[in-house]
Amino acid sequence: MKKFHYHSVLLAAVFIGFLASFVIGIERHVIEENSRTVELAIDYEGLLELAAREGLPPDEVFAQAKEAGITSLAVYETTFKKFNVNGKAVALTGADIIARYHAGMLTDPLWRSLVEDGKIVGTEIYIVGHDPAAYAELKDDLVQRFGARRVTVHTVGGDEVIAVKDYYEAFEKRNIGLPSDEMRAVNAAGFDVLARPSNYEACTPDDVRAVFARMDGIRISDIVFSGTETLGAPKALQTTIDEMRERHLNLGLIEGVTQLQFYRQQGMDEIAKGIGYDHVARLYSIPKDELKKLKIADAVERWVTTDEERNIRINLLRIYEEPAPNMSLLETNMKYFADTRAALESHGFKIGRAGMFAAYEPARILRALVIMGVAAAGMLYLSLVVPALNRRPRLLLLFFAIAALIGMMPVLLGAGSKIRILASFASANLFPALAMVGLLDLLRGRRFPKDAPAWRIIVGGLILLGITSALSLIGASYLSGALSDTRYFLEFDIFRGIKLTFVLPMILVAVAFMQRFDIFDGRYDASAGVMGQVREILATPVRVGSLLGALALLGGLVVLVLRSGHTSGLPVPGIELQVRAFLEQVFYARPRTKEFLIGHPAFLLGIYAAARRWPTMIVFGLVLAATIGQGSMVETFAHMRTPIEMSLVRGIGGIALGGAIGAALVALVAAWNRLLDKVKAATS
Numbered sequence: 001m002k003k004f005h006y007h008s009v010l011l012a013a014v015f016i017g018f019l020a021s022f023v024i025g026i027e028r029h030v031i032e033e034n035s036r037t038v039e040l041a042i043d044y045e046g047l048l049e050l051a052a053r054e055g056l057p058p059d060e061v062f063a064q065a066k067e068a069g070i071t072s073l074a075v076y077e078t079t080f081k082k083f084n085v086n087g088k089a090v091a092l093t094g095a096d097i098i099a100r101y102h103a104g105m106l107t108d109p110l111w112r113s114l115v116e117d118g119k120i121v122g123t124e125i126y127i128v129g130h131d132p133a134a135y136a137e138l139k140d141d142l143v144q145r146f147g148a149r150r151v152t153v154h155t156v157g158g159d160e161v162i163a164v165k166d167y168y169e170a171f172e173k174r175n176i177g178l179p180s181d182e183m184r185a186v187n188a189a190g191f192d193v194l195a196r197p198s199n200y201e202a203c204t205p206d207d208v209r210a211v212f213a214r215m216d217g218i219r220i221s222d223i224v225f226s227g228t229e230t231l232g233a234p235k236a237l238q239t240t241i242d243e244m245r246e247r248h249l250n251l252g253l254i255e256g257v258t259q260l261q262f263y264r265q266q267g268m269d270e271i272a273k274g275i276g277y278d279h280v281a282r283l284y285s286i287p288k289d290e291l292k293k294l295k296i297a298d299a300v301e302r303w304v305t306t307d308e309e310r311n312i313r314i315n316l317l318r319i320y321e322e323p324a325p326n327m328s329l330l331e332t333n334m335k336y337f338a339d340t341r342a343a344l345e346s347h348g349f350k351i352g353r354a355g356m357f358a359a360y361e362p363a364r365i366l367r368a369l370v371i372m373g374v375a376a377a378g379m380l381y382l383s384l385v386v387p388a389l390n391r392r393p394r395l396l397l398l399f400f401a402i403a404a405l406i407g408m409m410p411v412l413l414g415a416g417s418k419i420r421i422l423a424s425f426a427s428a429n430l431f432p433a434l435a436m437v438g439l440l441d442l443l444r445g446r447r448f449p450k451d452a453p454a455w456r457i458i459v460g461g462l463i464l465l466g467i468t469s470a471l472s473l474i475g476a477s478y479l480s481g482a483l484s485d486t487r488y489f490l491e492f493d494i495f496r497g498i499k500l501t502f503v504l505p506m507i508l509v510a511v512a513f514m515q516r517f518d519i520f521d522g523r524y525d526a527s528a529g530v531m532g533q534v535r536e537i538l539a540t541p542v543r544v545g546s547l548l549g550a551l552a553l554l555g556g557l558v559v560l561v562l563r564s565g566h567t568s569g570l571p572v573p574g575i576e577l578q579v580r581a582f583l584e585q586v587f588y589a590r591p592r593t594k595e596f597l598i599g600h601p602a603f604l605l606g607i608y609a610a611a612r613r614w615p616t617m618i619v620f621g622l623v624l625a626a627t628i629g630q631g632s633m634v635e636t637f638a639h640m641r642t643p644i645e646m647s648l649v650r651g652i653g654g655i656a657l658g659g660a661i662g663a664a665l666v667a668l669v670a671a672w673n674r675l676l677d678k679v680k681a682a683t684s
Contacts, residue, residue: 002516004390004441009397010380013404017373018474020366021481025644027362028484032643037355038307038344039221039281039314040337041194044073044186046319054330061330062189068334069341069351072192072221074316075182077175080127084172088131089138093168095122110156119154125171127162133181137214138162141177144210145200175226178211183218192221192353194252194314199229205239208232212243221353222314224252224283225265233267240267241274250356251275252283252314253490259284259310261491269492277486281354282641283314291318296332300339304347309589311489311641313354315340357489362481367420368408370481374423375403377430377478384437385512385530421496424482428501428638431475432630433508435468436623440516448611454670458663461607465600465662469655472630476637476651480644488640495638505631506624519620589646591654592632599629600658601665608666612673629658 042065051061083089100106101115114120127142129135139162143151150165164171175198183193195215200207208231223244225231232240244251251272254263262268262282272280284306291299306312320336323329341351379400383390390396407423410416442464448457479495487493513519514530583590606622633651637644 002387004384004387004516005393007380007383007393007396010376010383010400013376013400014373014380014474017370017376017481018477020369020373021477024362024366024370024481024484025477027360028480028489028644031358031360031489032311032645035311035313035355035357036348037313037350037352039072039192039194039354040070040317040341040351041072041074041221041314042070042317042319042337044075044182047073050319050330050333054328056330059189062191064330064334065337066190068337070191070317070337071352072194073186073189074194074196074224075178075186076196076226077177077198078179078182079174079176080172083134083138088134089127089129091125091127091168091171093122094120094124094126094163097126098122108156114154114156114161121163123165125164125166125168127164128159131181134179135160137177137180140210144207145174145176178214180214180218183215183220187219192219194316195220195223196226197223197231198226199231199233203232203236205232205236208236208239208243212247215247220247220249222250222252222281222283224254224314224316225268228265230265230267230271232271233265237267237270238274241271244271244275244279248279249275250279250281250354252281252354255282255284255310255312257287261494272490272492276359277490277492278356278359280490281313281356282311282490283316284310284312285316286318288318292321296320296324296336296339299336300343303340304343307344307349308347308646309642311357311643313356357486359486360489361485364412364414367416367481368411370478371407371411371416371419371423372404374426374430374478374482375407376400377434377475378403378426381430381434381437381508381512384434384441385508385515387515420482424479424495424638425497425501427475427478427482428495428497428631428634429504429508431478432472432505432627432634433512435471435475435630436505436509436627437512438471439464439468440513440623443607443610444516448607450611450613452611454608454667457608457611457670458604458666461604461666462659462663464607465603465655465659468603468630469633469651472633473648473651475634476647479634479637480640483640491641495640498635498638501635501638502628502631506627509627510620510624513620513623517616517620519616587650587653587657589650589653591650591657592636594632595629595651595654596658596661599626599632600655601662602626603629604659604662604666605669608669629654 047061047065048058051058054061080089080091084091097106097111097120098115101112101120106112106115120126127138129138139153139160142162142164146164146166152163154161154163166174178195178197183195186193193215195218197211211231230237230240232238243249251268253265253268253272255261256263286294286299286302294302303315307315317337317340320329320332322332324332324335327335344351379396382399383396407416407419410419448460483493483495488495511530514533519533602622602625606619606626609619609622633654636642636647636650639647
């Protein structure tokens with residue numbers, strides 16, 4: 001039997017690296033706990049629409065919304081489509097004015113004289129304001145937005161008329177500027193303003209300063225830019241940064257439709273870096289078409305899950321456009337707002353201005369020790385699959401020292417971003433593999449008696465599952481320690497290679513398994529070695545049934561890989577959605593399906609199969625399936641936006657549920673085997 005020695009120096013280095021990663025994890029947890037304030041926002045126009053639908057004064061709806069928990073109202077730039085509705089200004093085409101003149105409908109002599117003097121051009125747009133304050137802002141906005149070349153001011157009697165060279169259908173929808181009267185009304189009603197400015201074409205520093213000047217004296221919670229560009233992009237971003245820093249304004253970034261990173265806006269990375277990542281929060285809004293399909297309770301649960309699992313801190317709600325049964329539209333929406341607030345508070349959140357992550361970068365020495373531990377883990381794995389290296393401890397230590405120094409030096413010098421990514425990837429793959437290899441060596445050294453009762457195998461299997469999972473979770477701590485900083489918490493940077501991480505641990509475990517066991521004849525010494533068994537696999541004749549079975553297994557593996565991450569595009573069956581919803585109600589953090597339905601039950605069955613001396617090929621397959629669960633637990637921590645506490649609790653929940661399912665399956669298999677033995681005894 002091949003013997004593999006676990007080098008004590010490498011084990012000590014792994015332990016030291018783990019302690020360093022554990023300290024980083026504690027610091028990360030403190031930062032996450034200090035940012036649990038959620039901002040509940042809704043569009044200002046949404047509340048106005050709700051008031052209009054119910055025939056109520058806006059102030060009454062505002063008061064109820066504030067009482068229900070709404071803290072800020074989103075104010076967008078105005079458009080002429082809005083002006084034509086609220087009556088603050090009117091835009092007419094020159095062609096329309098001329099047509100009225102010839103039809104005898106233009107009675108004002110001053111307007112008639114403008115037509116007769118040829119000052120009305122059919123292709124231009126003419127604006128008249130009825131609200132002096134709004135008109136003054138509008139004139140400034142139009143000159144700022146279009147330039148003096150395209151904007152002319154005519155005087156008609158004692159009034160002004162603004163002429164704009166533009167295409168009317170496009171002009172009606174153009175963003176013109178943030179309306180200060182709306183922002184003041186929002187503050188007067190007791191809300192903060194969530195400002196939604198858009199960018200200018202060929203934006204200049206003066207354009208940027210004009211936008212922020214409009215916000216002077218306004219109580220603003222966050223800036224969330226509208227459109228595909230931030231204000232100031234691409235050449236005036238520094239002015240935007242300076243203005244936001246001077247006013248201590250926070251930046252809200254809109255989560256992408258795949259719930260991964262952000263809706264891409266040109267300039268957002270530069271602004272976030274410029275104002276500081278401790279002034280950035282993540283925003284989410286349930287899509288309008290999706291909200292109308294959700295019951296209030298489901299929408300509320302969505303917000304709780306969103307804020308808990310993805311560190312969203314600005315919840316931009318939308319109004320329900322249809323009332324719930326036996327409720328008015330106003331009652332429906334106020335219940336939605338109030339229930340969301342109550343549910344978040346019951347989960348330990350505070351309601352107010354969005355909580356921000358403190359600027360965080362762990363001490364260099366801690367990060368360097370993490371890198372050292374990863375190097376040790378890599379050398380340890382190699383020593384456990386390469387017998388020649390295992391027998392030469394000095395050479396092994398030399399390789400470890402070289403790898404550790406190469407990885408640690410850039411980190412100690414304040415760089416090493418690529419080294420960190422490599423270390424996190426290695427951690428996600430190496431530690432689940434090492435945990436399973438440790439299990440294999442333990443089973444080789446101390447095996448269950450062949451006649452051991454099933455309950456003893458189950459108890460022993462559960463203990464081994466706990467130990468193996470704990471070893472795998474060391475890798476989770478390493479992964480978190482390698483990546484933890486504010487950029488990763490906010491998802492400016494993300495872990496790459498999740499799909500590969502799903503497969504690679506199984507490959508690493510398969511290599512180790514074939515170094516220890518012969519998967520064909522069941523001997524507990526793989527004399528043929530890895531390559532010998534691979535050649536034997538490739539030379540084995542395949543029947544059609546076996547081929548179909550292998551293709552089915554491969555297809556299942558492909559589906560599982562594609563289902564990991566956010567962008568697979570594969571539909572989720574309705575029954576699975578119902579199971580997920582149930583588990584979210586039962587568990588603090590819903591366990592992952594790959595763990596409690598595949599990996600951990602396969603672990604218990606693998607222990608039972610080894611104890612009962614089943615064919616080694618079956619044990620091999622169960623061990624690989626068990627590795628899926630171990631790898632999935634570590635992979636969970638790759639989602640750095642998810643609080644570390646929740647990832648840990650999710651893994652523990654998966655162990656508990658998967659262990660229970662696995663124990664039940666082992667009990668059923670054992671009962672079936674006993675029944676078969678009785679039938680054989682009765683017929684013999």
